[in-house]
Amino acid sequence: MRVWKFGDNIDTDAIIPGRFLTIYNPTELAKHAFEGTRDEYAKQVREGDIVVAGKNFGCGSSREHAPLALIGGGVRMVLAQSFARIFFRNAINVGVLPVVCRDANLISDGAKISVNLKKGFVEVEGKQFAIEPVPPFMQGIIDAGGLVAYARDLKEVPVCTKSQR
Amino acid sequence: MGSTIVEKIFSRKCGNEIRAGEVVMAPIDGAMIHDITGPLAIQKFSEMGGDRVFDPGRVIMLFDHQIPADSLEAAENHVFMRKFAKEQGIFNYDINEGVCHQVVLEKGRAAPGEIIVGADSHTCMYGAVGAFATGIGSTDMGFALKFGALYFKVPETIRASVSGKFQKRVGAKDLILSIAADIGADGATYQAIEFGGKTIEKMDMAGRMTCCNMAIEMGAKAGIVPPDKVTWEYLKGKRKMKPFDLSSDEDAVFAQKRSYSISDLEPQVAVPHNVDQGVPVSKVEGTPIDQVFIGSCTNGRYEDLAEAAEVLGKKKFDPKTRVLIIPASREEYLKALENGLVERFVKAGALVEAPCCGPCMGGSFGLLAAGETCLSTSNRNFKGRQGSTEASVFLSSAATAAASAMKGRITDPREV
Numbered sequence: 001m002r003v004w005k006f007g008d009n010i011d012t013d014a015i016i017p018g019r020f021l022t023i024y025n026p027t028e029l030a031k032h033a034f035e036g037t038r039d040e041y042a043k044q045v046r047e048g049d050i051v052v053a054g055k056n057f058g059c060g061s062s063r064e065h066a067p068l069a070l071i072g073g074g075v076r077m078v079l080a081q082s083f084a085r086i087f088f089r090n091a092i093n094v095g096v097l098p099v100v101c102r103d104a105n106l107i108s109d110g111a112k113i114s115v116n117l118k119k120g121f122v123e124v125e126g127k128q129f130a131i132e133p134v135p136p137f138m139q140g141i142i143d144a145g146g147l148v149a150y151a152r153d154l155k156e157v158p159v160c161t162k163s164q165r
Numbered sequence: 166m167g168s169t170i171v172e173k174i175f176s177r178k179c180g181n182e183i184r185a186g187e188v189v190m191a192p193i194d195g196a197m198i199h200d201i202t203g204p205l206a207i208q209k210f211s212e213m214g215g216d217r218v219f220d221p222g223r224v225i226m227l228f229d230h231q232i233p234a235d236s237l238e239a240a241e242n243h244v245f246m247r248k249f250a251k252e253q254g255i256f257n258y259d260i261n262e263g264v265c266h267q268v269v270l271e272k273g274r275a276a277p278g279e280i281i282v283g284a285d286s287h288t289c290m291y292g293a294v295g296a297f298a299t300g301i302g303s304t305d306m307g308f309a310l311k312f313g314a315l316y317f318k319v320p321e322t323i324r325a326s327v328s329g330k331f332q333k334r335v336g337a338k339d340l341i342l343s344i345a346a347d348i349g350a351d352g353a354t355y356q357a358i359e360f361g362g363k364t365i366e367k368m369d370m371a372g373r374m375t376c377c378n379m380a381i382e383m384g385a386k387a388g389i390v391p392p393d394k395v396t397w398e399y400l401k402g403k404r405k406m407k408p409f410d411l412s413s414d415e416d417a418v419f420a421q422k423r424s425y426s427i428s429d430l431e432p433q434v435a436v437p438h439n440v441d442q443g444v445p446v447s448k449v450e451g452t453p454i455d456q457v458f459i460g461s462c463t464n465g466r467y468e469d470l471a472e473a474a475e476v477l478g479k480k481k482f483d484p485k486t487r488v489l490i491i492p493a494s495r496e497e498y499l500k501a502l503e504n505g506l507v508e509r510f511v512k513a514g515a516l517v518e519a520p521c522c523g524p525c526m527g528g529s530f531g532l533l534a535a536g537e538t539c540l541s542t543s544n545r546n547f548k549g550r551q552g553s554t555e556a557s558v559f560l561s562s563a564a565t566a567a568a569s570a571m572k573g574r575i576t577d578p579r580e581v
Contacts, residue, residue: 009350009439011547018528018550021201022231022238024208036554056351059384060547061526062286064205064302084384085355086286090302137188137316147304151213157312160179163188 003124004041004075005109006053011060012087016069018061029065030072047074050115052107054080057098058087067091077115079104079122079131092138093147100132137163167414169322170391171357174278174297174411185321185418192314193223194279194296199265200228201528202284202303204242207249209307218253219313225274225283226250227258229265230522235529263494263520266290266462270374271496273403277392277411280317282309287462287544289385292377293370294400295392295411297357300381320386321420323353324413326362329428334476334578337372338464338542338562340364341379342433344425346443354384356420359413364427365390370399371468378463379544382440432578434540435560438548446565446577456487456539457570458551459563460518461525464542465493467500473567474506476578481513483573488515489531491523515570527551533558540569 057080144150234240250257277295291298380388391412492498524531532552546558564578
């Protein structure tokens, strides 16, 4: 599993440019992921690779095409110092795990990375970096396998009830 | 302990006290989908076992990003959505009315105290009428369409108090670009921004829309202006509602309070490639530009077009600069037409297009080639947003855009 390293404020236009938004198929979207921003990504990304970024990953447009374009290339986890709100929810809903790692900026491009979600760290070239758990109320959606699976069997929802934060 | 306006909106809806930081499954008053994010939302709705939407009268559908259909794929997406609208009994504004956010407000589909979600990040614009409105992705929208409710983490609020009187040809866009530069691209993530103070109280609805529209550019979940006389006046004839009080308590707990004094504010320009890179126009004056875009949900209203026309006067645009002017909606277009603005722009050398998102998101027409520069009144200048990743986009008000279009280079509107 290799690291694809990006900087701060990677917006959803960079992840998947506006001209490809008539496409909804993840595999097709993945062919244009980071097009113009990092052209070798789409050709070289492999199943299980991890996108690592700085602050505010996924800012901008609400397009769900962005996490779909990552999934289509086999990426199921993004590690960043922080995430933009809409991307964070979209990612969880469609099955890309957004993981906050305050030291993500210290991880280098191309490095081999392994993840230990249970113990809360990633390991890169012998060094461990702490990762934060996702908010408990989102964990339910992750455990179900995404929001579609979570909602499929629900007939109604408990309106106005509060959840665990 | 008092409550913020956002806490009050959620508490009113649910009939019990809800505080920032709490996660609540809240009922929604409206759900907006358009031609880019709508097809996927409908697909997700179906995958979730959705049969009938929660309330067809509360679903707002229209097409604005790729209209008239600019590709076979876009045409097919439109057909798919029309079919869904028909099956579900949803009123579809189709390609006829303009940019989604402008249409939602002018048709009275958002009102004070309501909770509205839209499958578009600039949905936060409806905060201009005192609604809590936020952008969501297509899967969340599928959920909202099925259940008429969605999980919200109720945000804390940053209160931005604005005082002072704008200089001539300086206005709401300059203010919000300077606030974005101050707060930063992620400075309000997961928070709401409440705009208040004397300047906002005096600001017209068009300006409030511009401010709330760009709350997302600081990462905010919502922007909001407490409803007042200006709001209720705007809603007359749109909604049958009795005015009521809705504002933050003085002893509400805010994440931050920030004050802005704008009497000396210069026209602002956000330089490539982030929205929080706003600088006074004097810092970039003279930068040559290939294209000017006046339009979008941020600044495509009649007030913006009138401001551009006032700056233009009887002069012409620079013939070497492509000038695209796109009113945000049919209503705004008609006002511009009836007041002679369209004729003036066309005679000055501009292309005036039918209401739509235009080049704002780089998916349709008006794209930029590598090496080109555009000055745009829209909301994002991300690398590649309007075409090539080697193009540059600057953001400004309509006044600055018009002045710059006349000179073919970035120009202070106070100097033409």
